[in-house]
Amino acid sequence: MTEDIARNLQILNETQPDPRPIRPRIIALANQKGGVGKTTTAINLGTALAATGEHVLIIDLDPQGNASTGLGIDRNKRECSTYDVLIGEARLRQSVLPTAVPRLHIAASTMDLSGLELQLGTERDRAFRLRNALGVLNGTNPAEPAYTYVLIDCPPSLNLLTVNAMAAADAILVPLQCEFFALEGLSQLLQTVEQVRSTLNPNLTIHGVVLTMFDSRNNLSNQVVADVRQFMGKKVYDTMIPRNVRISEAPSHGKPVLVYDLKCVGSEAYLRLATEVIQRERELRASEFA
Numbered sequence: 001m002t003e004d005i006a007r008n009l010q011i012l013n014e015t016q017p018d019p020r021p022i023r024p025r026i027i028a029l030a031n032q033k034g035g036v037g038k039t040t041t042a043i044n045l046g047t048a049l050a051a052t053g054e055h056v057l058i059i060d061l062d063p064q065g066n067a068s069t070g071l072g073i074d075r076n077k078r079e080c081s082t083y084d085v086l087i088g089e090a091r092l093r094q095s096v097l098p099t100a101v102p103r104l105h106i107a108a109s110t111m112d113l114s115g116l117e118l119q120l121g122t123e124r125d126r127a128f129r130l131r132n133a134l135g136v137l138n139g140t141n142p143a144e145p146a147y148t149y150v151l152i153d154c155p156p157s158l159n160l161l162t163v164n165a166m167a168a169a170d171a172i173l174v175p176l177q178c179e180f181f182a183l184e185g186l187s188q189l190l191q192t193v194e195q196v197r198s199t200l201n202p203n204l205t206i207h208g209v210v211l212t213m214f215d216s217r218n219n220l221s222n223q224v225v226a227d228v229r230q231f232m233g234k235k236v237y238d239t240m241i242p243r244n245v246r247i248s249e250a251p252s253h254g255k256p257v258l259v260y261d262l263k264c265v266g267s268e269a270y271l272r273l274a275t276e277v278i279q280r281e282r283e284l285r286a287s288e289f290a
């Protein structure tokens, strides 16, 4: 099945990829609203990137653990989780589990994560726990794959977990649901990104905004798209993820939608989004070296 995905993405491989960076590109999927498509995008963008040959690690930073469950990771397999990593009792590699998708791995989460903020209290490095853990992710052991992409699935809140993600990330990818209050939440999120940039992580950028659960028959959906494009300009990806029942069914089977039903419109949209993300990465890298 994943070979099918790879074939669909062959066009991406026709242009020779850059030499593998030693450091992965770290992208945090953030939006303080719940139910906007963060986890769905982490799982399916991760799957599409892995299908093109990238080595992808998804880091589940939500105590709900939906990314872990959606990728078929049983709760009893999560002996070592992102909680253990952030609390300082395990290395990130120890929490990594393989998924059914080749080259796609996950650092799973458990409910323990919800107590982290209280536990870390006023520790001076509390916002840098994830950054420090990621700093030694790609080691020198040739038996361990060097990850090229890390996708961080954030919780629906601007709490210490999201701040850790923003302090560790190169860029933020914002899933935005096509609904009335979308823009209101976006300004608050952008303010937080600005604060993190001026204090914890000066290199942080906005990778892009992806509109999710788009329904072309709905006038409101179309109006939200127009407003977001006017407000965020080129930062909005051309690809919009349509509302699609196959996308919502896939997690209950513990599979990415790309594996559950490769041909559905939801899978096609996530494949296109991956193409855009890779393209944007090339542009970002080119401008870094210019």
Ligand SMILES: Nc1ncnc2c1ncn2[C@@H]1O[C@H](COP(=O)(O)OP(=O)(O)O)[C@@H](O)[C@H]1O
Residues within 6 Å of the ligand: 033, 034, 035, 036, 037, 038, 039, 040, 041, 066, 156, 212, 213, 214, 241, 242, 243, 244, 245, 247, 248, 249, 251, 266
């Ligand atoms: N494009 C879509 N079409 C239909 N359902 C979707 C779509 N994207 C997400 N969903 C469903 O909406 C719910 C919330 O999505 P999720 O990715 O978990 O959001 P978040 O991580 O931001 O809370 C889930 O039940 C998911 O299956």
Ligand SMILES: [Mg+2]
Residues within 6 Å of the ligand: 038, 039, 040, 062, 066, 154
């Ligand atoms: Mg989620």
